[in-house]
Amino acid sequence: MPVIEVRDLVKRYRKGKVNAVDGVSFDVEPGQFFALLGPNGAGKSTTVAILTTTLSPTAGTVSICGHDVVREAAAVRRQVGIIFQNPSLDMNLTGEENVRFHAILYHLHPYRPLYRTMPAAYRQQLRELADVVGLGAEVFKPVKRLSGGMRRKLEIIRGLMHHPRVLFLDEPTSGLDTASRRSLWQYISELRRRHDITILLTTHQLNEAEEADEVCILDHGRIVALGTPHQVKAQLVRERLLVDAEDRAALRRRLAELKVPFSEDGAFKVELDERTAYEVVRAIDLPLTLLKTESPTLEEAYLKILEAGDA
């Protein structure tokens, strides 16, 4: 049974002239890493807001862990953790106070005014999570004094305190430098391995979605591609073969005879439509100085989809 089920989801904001989300349907299986991609205004954050119960849908149904997001919002909220696009920490509190506030709001522990008076189970869980994300004792510092990367880690600790079955990551690396971004993804992979949670990611960073089990590309509120990263790439961008030879004129002639689409950009770039690389190389039958296959990236597929949408 899917852990997230979205059916014909529509959202039109009160002052909106078009649907921000327009008939979106998809499923996410337990333990999956699902990426929601799209340009600004595609409807990603609106979809996440509805999935996390902070926004009402105009039409359609959404269920998380079998609970309807409208009728059973409280049950849904207990099952999900969220790392928001914009940090949602209270800057006037310490990191630990932010986490404690969350733990009490999620009914994990009774209210206590001081860390040392909190139950031992809370203190142990906090220390463990702080160690996993590499925050350590920094968690006790005022949030104001933490760097952007540390604040993100703090949000991850907070998002995991109540053992969510689904973790929503809404542009989690926005505003982070490359090093922080890389370490954050290492931590998320580690957490996924340890806790076996379902992850729904929204991002602009296409390389972050390459590792996803399934990607869903949204544009103007509609799904324009859905499948594994390999399927999405295969639908839109073919593999290429890079070849070159001492006798370039002969190679050019041979490729033309074979009627394969190619371009010259330094080396010869051959598009592999229905043929395999092996078939093309065999058919060329010339001594080659360069032979290399080139796999398309998800970014290329993504840009092609968006270009098609704009056209």
Add this chain to the structure above:
Amino acid sequence: MREMNAVAAIAARDLLKFIRDPGRLVAAVVFPFAMIFLLGGTLQLNLGRSVGFNFIGFTFTGFLGMTLFQSTAQGLTSLMDDRQNDFAQELFVSPVSRYSIVFGKILGETMVAVAQVMPMVVFAAILRVPLTPTTIGLLVPVALLSCFMGGAFGLLLLNTMSDARASNQIFNFVFLPQYFLAGLISPINILPWYLEALSLISPMRYVIDLTRGVVFSGSPDYSRVVLTSPATNVAVLALMFAVFMVTGTTLFVRRETNR
């Protein structure tokens, strides 16, 4: 019980923010000093004799009621700040009832308002405003009722605001006239009918009058200072609180999800 823990955490957060804000702590001491000592003192010397009652006591009770009511009302707009700096997301995705969030905010801002008026009570005692232990004891439920009323009123106003800038404008528009209509520093025993009508629908009038009813109880000035009996003031405030709270919370919950 779980919801009560959440209410306590939300309320404690507001008190903690107040305690950690040196500017607000200083203002809590300077404001009553300026208002009671300077304003009350000068009015007592110049007007006290002609009006024939303790003007410092009159000013103190006015500012006490106003601060409790207005501080809690304005504190509720921190929900707007939370929305603008994205902390509201953390509150609204939690499995806590929206009603508990609102009640927690009102309780937290009540604690802040009560902490803010403590220096005011000390100043009043120094300036010989008649404050017996019984009076101070009776002021505790009055303060709680005034704050709850302010919180419910603030919640209702919150639904009319789009951002922090709008909230400042709306608050000036709503509170400034009430200073005069509620008799904050000037008696309102005699008013033209149209101002009397406006005064009767001003929640601050009942808060201040109830405070005066308690502080001036048993004093020869009582009949010249207090407009309505404390029982009537309590009844009106309870009714207003119920209406504002139900309407404000319903509108707030609907607004948060139906954007």
